[in-house]
Amino acid sequence: MPYNFADIEKKWQARWENSHCFESHTDTSKEKFFCLEMFPYPSGALHMGHIRNYSIGDVLARFLRKKGKNVLYTIGFDSFGMPAENAAIKFKTKPHDWTLSNIAYMTEQLKRMGYSYDWRREAITCLPEYYRWNQWIFLQMYKRGIVYQKEAPVNWCETCGTVLANEQVVDGGCWRCGTPVHKKNLKQWFIRITDYAQELLDDIEKDLNPGWPRRVRIMQTNWIGRSEGARLTFKIPELDYELDAFTTRFDTIYGVTFIALAPEHELVRKMQSVMNDDDAKKLSEFVKLVSSQSSIERSDAGAEKLGFKTPFYGINPVTGKKIPIWIANYILIDYGTGAIMGVPAHDQRDFDFCRKYDIPIIPVINPKDGTILDGATMTHAFEEDGIACNSGQFDGMKTEDAIPAMIDWGEREGICKREVNFKLRDWLISRQRYWGTPIPFVYCDKCGVVPVPEEQLPVILPEDVEVKEVGRSPLLDRPDFLNTTCPHCGGPARREADTMDTFFCSSWYFDRYCSPGDTNAPFEKSDVDYWMPVDQYIGGIEHACLHLIYARFFAKFLTDIGLTKYREPFTRLLTQGMVIKDGAKMSKSLGNTVDPTEMVKKYGADTIRLFILFAAPPNNDLEWSDRNVEGAHRFLNRVWRYVEENAENLKKYGGKVIPMSEIKAGNLRDFKRKIHTTIENVTHDVYDEKQFNTAIARLMELTNAIYSLNDDTPEAWELKREAVDVLLNCLSPFCPHITEELWEMLGHSDMLCLAPWPESDDSAMVQDSVIIVAQINGKVRGKFERPAGMAKDELERSIMGEQSIADKTAGKEIVKVIVVPDKLVNIVVKG
């Protein structure tokens, strides 16, 4: 009977489903394990990256179930977002219909792979039963002042027709479409994630080391971007304005020769209003020029610095000197206060700017080697530590002492204030898009911005809409959606037409997995208290500074309001590598994709899973190889053939496990040992290392050993049966279908997915004899078999006594002999 994977896989998928064996329940008497994968966006079909992600997760889920853990393992769909709108325009369909039909198709694909999900727990974010809780959580945030509205220069993507959060601007472009992002002044909803900046930072090392890859921890640390310094104020008497600036180098305050503002700074408008028309016009032109630059052009370190000199001056609070105010393109409105004190002698950017515009350069630190810097002749800024000069009472101090001393002094004099600044910005949550969670607010002419009362949730997103163009939400053309009554005064009001960033949905879906279908709350506290935090999270690295930061923030917020009790949602994180073909990431645009469905049709799900898990360790990139898929298929055929052809004998000898102590023949003792070292090693590779490729290699070795044991005695058959049982059991998390089928063929009545993981027997792993490596001066000169456990001196004598070794050491002075028991003897000789 050939290996008919198609029928076998179908059969077992049905059995698993009918027996509900993967459904898990909250049970505090059992040790839980929450295995989570980043849920997919329903773009149409699964790609190999998904298959890899979920195959890794399924191995762990199946393995841990066998280890007796109560495993929560499920999936869902992150199903709000732009592509549905674009598809709707292109195919003249509705985002809702397009999304749900994609979900249906991808669900079939997932089921066809044999993943052991508890489908009752599935979460689909675009359905009102899910997104109403987005709205509810949003209102909880609002109540606690975490949500607010403000007008600010925000990132705008023209192609997507919407604003973006800072995290969603990658290399100055939109994270989805790459379009260069521009700043635009808009009134938007924000979430105060910066309230949690310090905690988000501290917990990286406190709780996520070593559970998270170092790479991700560093990326988040840099993203949060903490820096310590001081805030100081420049008075501008002519404008009756106090301008704040943040600096990490307050020790260079005597070297300030200009002040620079970001073109978006509020003071710019104020200046224009008091300037003469001609100058005001020139200033507007400059601002317009800079804002026409995309973020890429403006934020490139090599970009040319552009400045505009205003007729205004600020007063240096320390020296009392008048400092000219400039507006410069390299000052970011997003960082610090959007204004800087310019110290060209000690900051390369300021230096470049001053050389270009002929602004004086005053050194206030000299190098420790005694060099005296001269502002007129310096060729670059001196940014290292040194000795203070031209700095009044602080002259002669070393930089490391001058910084705290000067800030201390400044604080006492009321000139500055210690401040910690973060690069992390508040999370811009509004999107000018249709296919998302409606933001639960209304605008009333009388009462202003009013939250929708919780009992009126959900604010339903109309499904029957036609999306005609990018950049204009169809909600704006839906009076039935827009027009409402004010919950406060009952008068006419208008709904917020913006929707939420979809990262809101994905920030708490794992909580929902814990108590699906709850209609009274986003989740039941007792469920979440039991299952959360996630024990193992698996997904791509691309979310390092997006989803993974937002979800961490949510965890902290939900705990602060008493809904949960964990502060970090993901205890361990595995970031799997990309799937590569012909040296490049698989992508539709490159035309190098491999369709999982086709592969499954041709080889079966077990083969694809095996290939993908065997070809590389999970965190490496994985090169797709048709040849290696064939190889994986060949291995399964080999397993199939052996069990099938020997089923009669194997069945006859089932059940009785012969202990090592009763086995006499050397070949059988070796075989028994192989069985148990395999268990030991596979267990270690899967659980401790998550190195599935080596685990599979061990199982291939065991298979080879089974084939190689040419011994027809009943004793040998008992052992072969033990070996086959172990092989099938250990292979089952990787290839669950074929192993179930063969397990059943051997007469087991239980399902293999429920059978406990085998235990290795220490007594079966004891070595009878070992190969001793004989070295002379560190070079291998022979290998000899010896009984295991020989004493050092005995072993030394025995190896020295070998003729070939004695010949090679004859006539030479033996300096010393290193003996590593059961391993090697190294003879160090002279001459």
Add this chain to the structure above:
RNA sequence: GCGGGGGUGGCGGAAUGGUAGACGCGCCAGACUUAGGAUCUGGUGGAGUAAUCCGUAGGGGUUCAAGUCCCCUCCUCCGCACCA
């Protein structure tokens, strides 16, 4: 520029400081076959008839012993990058 990974056969990849190259792919030879792109057996880092020598990016070092530890250099991938 800063930070973090990597660099091992023809390829994917293995190796608690102790036999470098497990396992697989490919390749070579053979067996069985009408046939083989099925299956099985054996071989497979390089040089050499051989003993042996050389081999983990390159160079130094520590050690009885280094792919593994330390220092320097090169290459490569990734992240960040005018962050005040």
